[in-house]
Amino acid sequence: MPQLDKLIARLESGVASAIVLESDSPIALQTGMGLQQFSSQVLSVSQVLALISEVADADVRPSIQSGRDIRFTYQFNGKPWLVQQDKDASGVRIEVRAWSERDNGAETPKPLNTAPRGVASVTPTAAPATPAVAPLAESSRSVPRRADDAPIAAAAEQSDARSALDALLRIQVSRGAADLHLRVGEPPIFRLGGDLVRLEGEAPLTPEGLEAMLRSIMPVKNQGEYEELWDTDFAYEIEGLSRFRVNVLRDRYGIAAVMRTIASTTVTVEQMGISPEVQALCNLTKGLVLVTGPTGSGKSTTLCALVDLINRTRSDHLITIEDPIEFVHQSKKCLITQRQVGVHTQSFKSALRAALREDPDIILVGELRDLETIAIAMETAETGHLVFGTLHTSTAASTINRIVDQFPADRQEQIRIMLSESLKAVVSQVLCRKIGGGRVAAREILIVNKAVSALIREGKTVQIPNIIQTQRKLGMETLNDALLNLVKTKQVEPEEAYNKAVEKKDMAMKLKAIGHNITSAGLDE
Structure with missing residues (x-):
């Protein structure tokens, strides 16, 4: 309508x-x-x-x-x-x-x-003789207490389309599914324990029905963005149930979407099993802390737990810059300011620049997307602020290389010096399928000390894994060792640990040492 x-x-x-x-x-x-x-x-x-x-x-x-x-x-x-x-x-x-x-x-x-x-x-009454343009998208309504901008019909009754979508999302939450995939010609598909599972007894989605469902929850701003770019991201909430991060896209069959469950309540470091050494990073007064990993590795959840710890233990002003806002934090001891890119600010870099004039103590940048955002984040960390950020890298060493490689060759030496002084830690994580259901995170932890700082400054990042191996007493841990511990504690199958490892040959040798043989095909890989 x-x-x-x-x-x-x-x-x-x-x-x-x-x-x-x-x-x-x-x-x-x-x-x-x-x-x-x-x-x-x-x-x-x-x-x-x-x-x-x-x-x-x-x-x-x-x-x-x-x-x-x-x-x-x-x-x-x-x-x-x-x-x-x-x-x-x-x-x-x-x-x-x-x-x-x-x-x-x-x-x-x-x-x-x-x-x-x-x-x-x-x-x-009159129309100039210009080519016709495609019709723009139908606007939508919202639910109470959304973090993003409310569409114009926020007070209207829920439509049948939105009720149908809400019913699917309730099933998603009740089954503990991480994601809901909606595609034309397919029934609703859930990601359960890492696997994609089709909802039994449901007919394939039609183009009209799926479009009506998605447009019923899409904010006005995202309507225009979808029509222009054919992709858009926003958050949706069913009050009392959960929040969801929504990506709407187009594929060869038409409109499609992926909806990720975000807990309505914040998670804690205790629930996440975050080590005391990583928790101690929340006590820093300045510096850059990076949480990295592939898409869907739980970076946002780990950052949520760290923000919650800060919120409970410090009396500071914490600004988050996200796209979209996922976990909603209520101010406890801290004052929490959450801003969404495209709704409350134009971009990550503009919000990060503006944050310096907003009396922050701690800034969380949802994603370090480009050269300028990374540069501002490092400068902010150097000027007496604690900055948390994320990157899509798989190890601590690759994270440092990714940052340096973002810059032109004539600036890379200067960036290495800045990074060696501002970087305090890198936490790289992957999610593994847990024995008995669910998933558990394996984390590589790099704490930047004088030795690591020197390697960054001299461009010898290839030696960083050796430092991590020899400095376990400081709380450092390689990804392979973290995966091995999950196997030893019978949380993860050996094959799953091997598949999630970056250094697979080393992982196979570690598994063999404790009695688990990986196939020769795996070793060859």
Whole structure:
């Protein structure tokens, strides 16, 4: 259902006489008491145009896309409604109100067809001879207490499509599934214990049904992003159940999505089995701490546990910069400020620069995506702030190499010096299938001391694994040793540990030493 339908219903009831959609302003209703704000979200030009494009005929959309001379009628519940641009406004301002004869100086415009409730029928007044553009996405509604921007129909009743999606998400949480995969032509698929499992008894999803489900929860901002980029990320919450990180994409069959479960409550370092040495990093007053690993390795959950520890033990201002916000932290001893890229700030780097003027003690950067963000993070760590960040690297040594390689060759020596002084620790982790179900993290831990700092400065990162091996008393541990310990404690099968290892030959030898032989094919690999 187009979003304007829900607002026009208010005009029909006599609550308001016009809807006002204006760029750089929230949606407003013209009432007897003047202009009344309807939503808290400030609309962009593209969002204003997207809202009216939903109800416009294809012949009208080119003029809407141009943002000029917008005027047409929309048939709703058998009545014509005038959608008209205010040409005197400084930005894009659209008013929607009941059509009357004085608007045309003639009889009521004849609709193009007889449309049932919620289906548009428009009579264009004028349209420039430009190519037609694809219709923009249908907007959506939200649920209470979302971390991202609320769509315009936050107060509307839940649709059947959203109820159907919520039912799937409840199954996901009840079964302990990490992810829900939604694809056209497939039934809902859950990731359980690392495996993909199809939901029995469910029919394959149709293009129309899946699109309705996903658009029912997609914020307005993400509607435009999806139409432009064909990918978008946002967070969704079912109050009292869980939060979900949502990625919507397109594949060859149409719209698709992956929805990851995020616990509604924060996890603790005790629940995560995080070592005392890693916990001690939360006591630092400055420096850079990196949590790394492949996608889906639990980096966000580990950072959540560290933030929770800081929140319980320190009295500081902690700023998080995320895309999207996943775990929601309530301020305890600390003051917690959580910002989402694309909603509360334009980018990681702009938010990181701005954070320095916001009296922070600790900053968490959800992802060090580019050269400039990495550079600012290191400078911030050097100037007396504790900075946590993530990278998609598999070992401590590869993490350092990845950071240095981001920079031009003529700057790499300077970056090594900066990194040797600012980097305090690297925690690289992978998730392994646990015997009996569930998953457990294996972590490589590098604590930067004088020896490690010298190796970074001199570009001898290849020697870092040897340092980790010989400095176990400081809490350091290689990934292979962490995996081996999981095998020894019968948490993980030997084959799973071998598959998750980066140095596979060394891992096979360690497993053989404790009585587990890996096939020759594995050794050859």
